[in-house]
Amino acid sequence: MREKLFETPSQTAGPYVHIGTAPQSIGRPALSGQPGPVIESDTGAAITLEGVVHDGAGAPVRDAMLEIWQADGDGRVGPHGLFARAVADFGSGLYRFQTVKPGPHAKGHAPHIALLIFARGINIHLHTRVYFPEDADRIAADPDFARLSPEARDTLIAKRTEGETYRFDIHLQGPNETVFFDI
Amino acid sequence: MTAPDFYRRDRSAHPPAYAPGYKSSVLRAPFRPLHSLEQTSLERSGPALGHAPVGPLDHDLIRNAAVDGDALGERIYLFGQVLDENAKPVPNALIEVWQANAAGRYAHVKDGYLAPLDPNFSGCGRCVSDAEGRYLFRTIKPGPYPWPNNGSDWRPAHIHLSIFGEAFTQRLVTQLYFEGDPLIPLCPIVNTIPDATVIDRLVARLDMRNQEPFDCLAYRFDIVLRGQRQTHFETRPEGA
Numbered sequence: 427m428r429e430k431l432f433e434t435p436s437q438t439a440g441p442y443v444h445i446g447t448a449p450q451s452i453g454r455p456a457l458s459g460q461p462g463p464v465i466e467s468d469t470g471a472a473i474t475l476e477g478v479v480h481d482g483a484g485a486p487v488r489d490a491m492l493e494i495w496q497a498d499g500d501g502r503v504g505p506h507g508l509f510a511r512a513v514a515d516f517g518s519g520l521y522r523f524q525t526v527k528p529g530p531h532a533k534g535h536a537p538h539i540a541l542l543i544f545a546r547g548i549n550i551h552l553h554t555r556v557y558f559p560e561d562a563d564r565i566a567a568d569p570d571f572a573r574l575s576p577e578a579r580d581t582l583i584a585k586r587t588e589g590e591t592y593r594f595d596i597h598l599q600g601p602n603e604t605v606f607f608d609i
Numbered sequence: 610m611t612a613p614d615f616y617r618r619d620r621s622a623h624p625p626a627y628a629p630g631y632k633s634s635v636l637r638a639p640f641r642p643l644h645s646l647e648q649t650s651l652e653r654s655g656p657a658l659g660h661a662p663v664g665p666l667d668h669d670l671i672r673n674a675a676v677d678g679d680a681l682g683e684r685i686y687l688f689g690q691v692l693d694e695n696a697k698p699v700p701n702a703l704i705e706v707w708q709a710n711a712a713g714r715y716a717h718v719k720d721g722y723l724a725p726l727d728p729n730f731s732g733c734g735r736c737v738s739d740a741e742g743r744y745l746f747r748t749i750k751p752g753p754y755p756w757p758n759n760g761s762d763w764r765p766a767h768i769h770l771s772i773f774g775e776a777f778t779q780r781l782v783t784q785l786y787f788e789g790d791p792l793i794p795l796c797p798i799v800n801t802i803p804d805a806t807v808i809d810r811l812v813a814r815l816d817m818r819n820q821e822p823f824d825c826l827a828y829r830f831d832i833v834l835r836g837q838r839q840t841h842f843e844t845r846p847e848g849a
């Protein structure tokens with residue numbers, strides 16, 4: 427029998443997550459190389475991804491920290507994968523990433539961005555995915571959507587608002603609750 | 610070549626999303642169960658943040674924000690090893706930390722606790738694990754602080770940690786506590802974890818052998834990240 431260690435348990439990131447992960451958001455210098463909300467890559471179409479995380483009462487989660495991990499525009503992951511981190515605005519709750527539209531990284535899967543959400547009151551980070559409305563055919567054929575209801579699918583598809591800007595609101599709880607994954 | 614999957618996360622060894630003793634979780638916990646998916650090359654890889662150089666004082670919170678002297682408080686080393694569930698060391702793990710100062714106050718615009726700020730302390734640090742997965746911080750022991758939950762609850766002394774291993778599936782954010790702190794069993798955030806043996810995995814141990822004599826106490830805290838399924842049978846070495 428193989429002996430397996432136990433994963434260290436999660437605890438909430440709490441309301442002061444900015445100190446260690448996004449010091450520039452509280453008026454301190456960012457550490458060198460610390461990831462921010464902007465991805466520079468010439469592999470794909472530049473896009474803006476923005477939205478608000480809502481709690482079960484519909485209020486914006488103003489202390490959220492979000493991270494994205496995605497393929498580059500050519501669908502390459504591993505060392506070519508792209509990562510960024512953003513924090514919600516203290517006033518509006520809006521988060522905003524600048525990135526490129528990912529290419530498909532796995533056969534049969536629609537292009538998407540992996541998105542993690544951390545905040546006070548979130549005991550273990552939530553993992554969701556952002557898909558794109560223009561990929562409707564690929565999404566329809568993607569096996570990862572097979573067991574989701576149409577309403578649940580819709581929570582994972584960003585809305586194109588203007589130009590190259592996509593809106594992706596997250597609902598932590600309630601009738602419009604975003605689908606969260608265990609991967 | 611396809612890397613093997615990581616073990617599924619054992620959700621019983623983590624706090625549930627909904628833990629009403631911690632009031633903030635009530636409106637922020639999803640009602641629906643998580644949707645289980647197969648891992649792809651995206652989740653099996655991750656950003657190589659631990660391969661970028663970090664500043665020489667990033668791990669030293671006593672000095673890294675100093676203006677005219679060392680940060681005030683009980684000087685400690687915080688050290689340990691980053692391992693995966695297979696007990697394999699994880700090199701190049703990026704560990705970011707944040708914490709209150711010795712008086713229990715955060716250097717954060719949203720912290721209104723009346724305890725004083727320390728002008729020589731920001732509470733922000735980071736380091737990268739070495740080839741054996743070992744990491745080291747030097748800091749001051751944070752103070753406990755009150756927060757509104759059931760009236761004035763008190764947080765035990767704790768340090769927040771954010772860890773990146775090799776794969777995005779290994780992502781982890783948590784908090785560590787200090788051995789012997791009587792506030793640990795009273796804390797609603799600690800008690801989001803219902804099982805005392807699981808809570809115990811978040812407790813850093815006093816390690817007198819690794820103290821810096823006449824300078825710093827030492828606390829040891831090992832970190833375990835998700836491990837990859839093993840593709841072939843491995844025997845444990847004799848005596849291990």
Ligand SMILES: [Fe+3]
Nearest residue numbers: 440764767769
């Ligand atoms: Fe805290």
